[in-house]
Amino acid sequence: MIKFIRWLLFPFSILYAAVVLLRNWAYDNQLYNSTSFHFPVIVIGNLSVGGTGKSPMTEYVLRLIKPRLNVAVLSRGYGRKTKGFRYVDVHDSAKLVGDEPLQIKRKFPDVMVTVCEDRVHGIQRIQDQIDAVLLDDAYQHRKLRPSFSILLLDYESLQHPVIPLPTGNFRELLLGCKRADVIVITKCPKKISAQMRFSIESRLRKYTLAPIFYTKIAYKRLQTTDGLLLHEAQLQDTCAVVVTGIAKPQPLLSHLEPQLKKIIHLSFADHHHFSRGDLHKITQTLQQIDDPQKVIITTEKDMQRLPSSFIAQHPVYFIPIEQAFLFDQASTFENIVIRACASK
Structure with missing residues (x-):
């Protein structure tokens, strides 16, 4: 449905592109x-x-x-x-x-x-x-x-x-x-x-x-904010709630899925600020996993938006990435x- 609506807006895409081209032309020719x-x-x-x-x-x-x-x-x-x-x-x-x-x-x-x-x-x-x-x-x-x-x-x-x-x-x-x-x-x-x-x-x-x-x-090794590492040998026996607030989480999921026992993905919008309700949902989802070896995994960027009090109370790991x-x-x-x- 969303894709259909976006295609209905295609005339605005043409207009948008024309405005951007005109703006860039003005800068290129030093009118701005x-x-x-x-x-x-x-x-x-x-x-x-x-x-x-x-x-x-x-x-x-x-x-x-x-x-x-x-x-x-x-x-x-x-x-x-x-x-x-x-x-x-x-x-x-x-x-x-x-x-x-x-x-x-x-x-x-x-x-x-x-x-x-x-x-x-x-x-x-x-x-x-x-x-x-x-x-x-x-x-x-x-x-x-x-x-x-x-x-x-x-x-x-x-x-x-x-x-x-x-x-x-x-x-x-x-x-x-x-x-x-x-x-x-x-x-x-x-x-x-x-x-x-x-x-x-x-x-x-x-x-x-x-x-x-x-x-x-x-992808580097999973770690906590204190620098504690989750060893790779433990991953195959670990269930995880994967929390993402990034534009394209699929590459991360594709990297984690073969390594973990089970994944439940909670997806939020890019740069999403986690509300109390969001944090409660994450906690509930973790508690519902009937397995003693369970963690929360998130991105390094999302880690900056999780409250320190929440991180202190839960087994939260993030995965740093490099080019x-x-x-x-x-x-x-x-x-x-x-x-x-x-x-x-």
Whole structure:
């Protein structure tokens, strides 16, 4: 039914695409002004709505730049209940700063992490304190002119026609690839045929000559917030309530299902803030599992939105993820990013 309704809105998708094309044309031809800065400004973004792996890519690039430059992370702070510019503290809540910035701050406590809807204003607030800034999800923020742009396209989305909102999930058409300095195809299967690579790259080469890289999700071991690990040998005897509030949970479920004895999946909307009712539902679902070996499993991003009191009272584990480059492309990608930071 939902798909049918979305297709009824297809005329609005055409209108939406036309407005976006006109807006981009205006910026490209300098009818609208874009602000640039004298230090490296690296943007990570996508053409679709969520689910392309911006957070693990942001962390990957941050690990790469951090030893070389005093770099800050600036995010919109999607899903937060506050407005304006804020510094992110490890003791903040996701409601104050957003789950993704909070996750990054807790993993990199010595890095300045800030949130601001207006990216230009956000950079201006911190420009005297840093050597470089890394922005997640700012590819469509044309008021800012980045020095380097990393565009993420998830593998699955490229297997289908690119259809703009509201019928499809794309913010802009593939023409937007032309602004990218590198393109990363994310969430790839372990094996990609030469024919499929040729098909993907032929499609993108109509719009860009940027280098194209391929990555997959690398799942790490389940752990608690205290760093306690759930050993792999225990998984086959473990039942789990898998709680997700992310755009595309299926890859995670596909990873966990073969390893666990039983899975009950509770799915919530992306960036969902868990209410008392939600927490009660999770608790009840866990209690209804008639097995002594049972846990709650969630994503690292969702972990930022679960109350610490709930985590303390339940066996909650999260599964960290990283970007893993395919075809031995990691060093090439890293060298390109390092050169981009050094050349500014």
